[in-house]
Amino acid sequence: MRFTPPALALVIVAVGSSLGILARAEVGEVSTGRSIVFPEQVVSARRLFVEIEEVAASTQSLDRADIEALHAASTAEIFRSLAGIQVDGGGAGPAYLHLRGADPNLTLILIDGVEVNDPTDLRGGSFDLRNLDPDEIEAIEIVRGPVSAVHGSDALAGVVQIITRRAHDRAWSRGEVGDFDYLSWAGGLGGGSEKVEWDLRAHHREGGVDVSGQEYRSRGAGAKGRLSLGEESRLSWSLRAENHHELRYREDSGGPVYAASPELEREDGEEVQFAARLDCDWGAATNFGLRFSTLGIHRDLDSPAIAAGRRGPVPATSNVDQLRRNKVGLDLRHEGRTRRVAVGAEAEFEEGRSRGTLDQGFVIPTDFDRFRRTGSLY
Numbered sequence: 001m002r003f004t005p006p007a008l009a010l011v012i013v014a015v016g017s018s019l020g021i022l023a024r025a026e027v028g029e030v031s032t033g034r035s036i037v038f039p040e041q042v043v044s045a046r047r048l049f050v051e052i053e054e055v056a057a058s059t060q061s062l063d064r065a066d067i068e069a070l071h072a073a074s075t076a077e078i079f080r081s082l083a084g085i086q087v088d089g090g091g092a093g094p095a096y097l098h099l100r101g102a103d104p105n106l107t108l109i110l111i112d113g114v115e116v117n118d119p120t121d122l123r124g125g126s127f128d129l130r131n132l133d134p135d136e137i138e139a140i141e142i143v144r145g146p147v148s149a150v151h152g153s154d155a156l157a158g159v160v161q162i163i164t165r166r167a168h169d170r171a172w173s174r175g176e177v178g179d180f181d182y183l184s185w186a187g188g189l190g191g192g193s194e195k196v197e198w199d200l201r202a203h204h205r206e207g208g209v210d211v212s213g214q215e216y217r218s219r220g221a222g223a224k225g226r227l228s229l230g231e232e233s234r235l236s237w238s239l240r241a242e243n244h245h246e247l248r249y250r251e252d253s254g255g256p257v258y259a260a261s262p263e264l265e266r267e268d269g270e271e272v273q274f275a276a277r278l279d280c281d282w283g284a285a286t287n288f289g290l291r292f293s294t295l296g297i298h299r300d301l302d303s304p305a306i307a308a309g310r311r312g313p314v315p316a317t318s319n320v321d322q323l324r325r326n327k328v329g330l331d332l333r334h335e336g337r338t339r340r341v342a343v344g345a346e347a348e349f350e351e352g353r354s355r356g357t358l359d360q361g362f363v364i365p366t367d368f369d370r371f372r373r374t375g376s377l378y
Contacts, residue, residue, distance in 0.1 A: 058143075058144040058145060059141070059142065059143050059144070060082065060141075060142045060144075061139065061140065061141045061142070062078075062139060062140045063138075063139050064137075064138050064139065064165070067134065067137055067140070072134050073134075074095070074129070074130060074134060075095075075129045075130070075132045075133070075134050075137065076089075076095035076129045076130060077134075078134060078137075078140070079097055079129065082142070084099070084100065084144065085097060085098070085099060085142075086098040086101070087129065088104075089251075093248055093251055094128045094130065095128060095129040095130045096126050096127075096128065096129070097109070097126065097127075097129060097160065098157075099142075099144060099157040099158045099160070100144055100145070100157045100158060101157075102156065102157035103125075103157075104125065104126030104127075105117065105119070105125030105126050105154070106154070106155075106156040106157040107126065107154075107155070107157045107158055107159070107160060108151050108152075108154040108155040108158075108159045108160070109126060109127040109160050109162070110159065110160065110161045110162065111132070111162045111163075111164065111240060111273065112162075112163060112164055112224070112238045112240070112273075112275065113161075113275060113291075113293065114273045114275050114293045114295055114327075115154070115295070115325065115327075116271070116273065116295060117154055118297050118299075118321070118323050118352075119323070119350075119352060119370055120297075120299075120321040120322070120323050120352040120353065120354045120370060121299065121321060122319060122321075122354070122356075130218065130244070131218060131220075131242050131244055131269070131271065132162065132242075133186055133203040133205060133218070133220065135165065135174055135186035135201075135203055136164050136165055136186070136201060136203060136220070136222065136240075137162055137163070137164065137165060138163045138164055138165040138166055139162075139163040140160070140161070140162055140163070141159075141160070141161040141163075142158065142159070142160050142161075143158050143159045143160075143161075144157075144158045145157075145158055146158075147159055152374075164201070164222055164224065164238060164240060165188060165199075165201060166190060166199050166224065167188040167189055167190025167191075167199045167200075167201070168190060169190055169191055169192070170189075170190065171187070171188070171189045171190075172187060172188050172189075173185070173186070173187035173188075174186050174187070178207075178208060179208075179210070180207055180208050180209055180210050181206070181207035181208075182206075182207040182208035183204070183205070183206050183207055184203075184204070184205040184206075184208075185203065185204055186201070186202065186203035186204075187201065187202060187203075188200060188201035188202070189201075192225070192226075194228065195227070195228045196225070196226070196227055196228070197225055197226040197227075198223070198224075198225040199223065199224050199225060200221075200222070200223050201221065201222050201223075202219075202220070202221040202222075203218075203219065203220055203221075204217075204218075204219045205217070205218045205219070206218070209248075211249070211255070211256050212256070213247065213256075213262070213264060214246075214247055214248050214249065214264065215245065215246060215247040215248075216244075216245075216246045216247075216248075217244060217245045217246070218242065218243075218244040219242070219243060219244075220240065220241055220242030220243070221241055222238065222239055222240040222241065223237075223238065223239045224236075224237060224238030224239065225237055225238070232280060232281040232282075233278070233279065233280045233281070234278075234279050235276065235277070235278050235279075236276065236277050236279070237274075237275065237276040237277075238275065239272075239273070239274050240271070240272070240273050241270075241271070241272045241273075242270070242271045242272075243268075243269065243270040243271075244267075244268070244269050244270075245267070245268050246266070246267045246268075247264045247265070247266055248264060248265050248267075249264060249265065250264075250265040250303050250304060250306060250314075252306055252314065253304075253306045254306075259306075260306070260307040261304060261305070261307070263304040264304070265301070265302065265303045265304060266300075266301070266302045267299070267300070267301045267302075268299070268300045269297070269298060269299040269300070270296075270297070270298045270299075271295075271296070271297050271298075272295075272296045273293070273294070273295045273296075274293065274294050275291065275292060275293030275294070276291070276292055276293075277289055277290070277291040277292075278290045278291075285334055285335055285336045286332070286333070286334045287332070287333045287334075288330070288331075288332050289330065289331050289332075289333070290329075290330045291327075291328070291329050291330070291331075292326075292327070292328050292329075293326070293327045294324070294325070294326045294327075295323070295324070295325045295326075296323070296324050297321070297322065297323040298320075298321070298322050299319070299320070299321045299322075300319075300320050300321075301317075301318070301319045301320075301321075302317075302318050303316060303317045303318070304316050305359065315358050315359050315360050316358075316359040317356060317357065317358055317359070317366070318356055318357050319354055319355070319356035319366070320354070320355045320356065321352070321353070321354045321355075322352060322353055322354075323350070323351070323352040323370075324350070324351050324352070325348065325349070325350045325351075326348070326349045326350075327346065327347070327348045327349075328346070328347050329344060329345060329346035329347065330344055330345055331343065331344030331345075332344060342378070343378065344377075344378055345375070345376065345377050345378075346374075346375070346376050346378075347373075347374070347375045347376075348372065348373070348374040348375075349372075349373055350370065350371070350372040350373075350374075351370070351371055351372075352369070352370040352371075353367075353368070353369045353370070354366070354367060354368050354369075355367050
């Protein structure tokens with residue numbers, strides 16, 4: 001699957017991935033005019049909305065004010081500032097998250113409820129944090145500890161839920177320039193009425209690499225919204241699309257000072273995710289939901305040989321990876337005074353392939369395919 005610029009632009013105009021799971025508390029108004037602040041709730045740990053105090057696992061959440069207070073230049077820096085989280089790379093090269101000391105592929109990363117882990121990525125099987133601009137983030141929810149009973153084997157170390165930004169009925173923008181041709185800008189616009197809500201956003205980041213010849217560029221856009229279909233039904237959606245390009249010295253090559261060869265590693269990649277959710281309320285305590293999500297990833301990586309790395313000579317490699325993951329599910333939730341119940345079903349269809357070579361003086365193919373069909377009831 002390859003996303004050309006016209007196709008990417010067309011997808012951005014379309015509706016996208018589900019607001020799905022909301023991780024923040026809301027403020028409501030009652031007839032007396034007093035504001036009621038509901039306890040902070042999380043949903044990544046269970047299928048039900050639960051207060052943080054009820055979750056057995058260690059849980060942490062950040063809102064937009066917390067993120068802005070960190071003044072982080074990248075999403076990787078946001079996570080580096082949090083206790084118990086290690087982030088590899090992020091300067092020149094991928095930035096992968098380690099939760100509770102586990103490998104990156106054991107932490108499930110969700111963006112607006114859509115799983116973005118890439119099992120075809122030979123560098124980690126997780127999500128490269130550099131491909132998400134910090135200005136895209138509205139909130140972050142972290143659940144430390146195994147929650148595989150809810151999210152599957154990818155969540156042995158925990159779950160990180162990232163909720164993309166809303167404009168809240170206004171326009172916003174930010175821009176930065178700096179040394180080494182650094183340029184970054186982001187902006188968004190939102191509006192609507194009681195029946196329709198919509199938000200658009202975009203970002204562009206390039207430069208800032210202090211080594212001659214190295215390059216980095218990331219650009220993306222997104223949309224999310226909500227449509228009221230009546231007093232008891234609503235349709236929610238959101239979309240995220242991103243592409244990036246990078247030239248860098250390969251890991252363990254020695255960098256610009258010690259590398260035996262000036263040849264640089266090249267990576268080009270694209271990601272598009274979309275999801276939608278239809279909710280119907282049956283009375284004040286019962287909700288029926290139907291959801292769908294899809295994720296597409298394309299990555300092209302070309303790495304030069306290293307004459308003498310930490311583990312000896314490293315051969316040149318070349319990989320083109322593609323992944324498509326579709327999920328469909330339905331659930332019924334009842335939250336009464338004396339009981340709270342969630343039942344549902346989910347089906348996942350995952351198809352990925354990697355086409356690559358390993359140059360040992362003679363070319364060795366490293367191709368593999370991944371197919372996974374999963375059905376579950378809970």
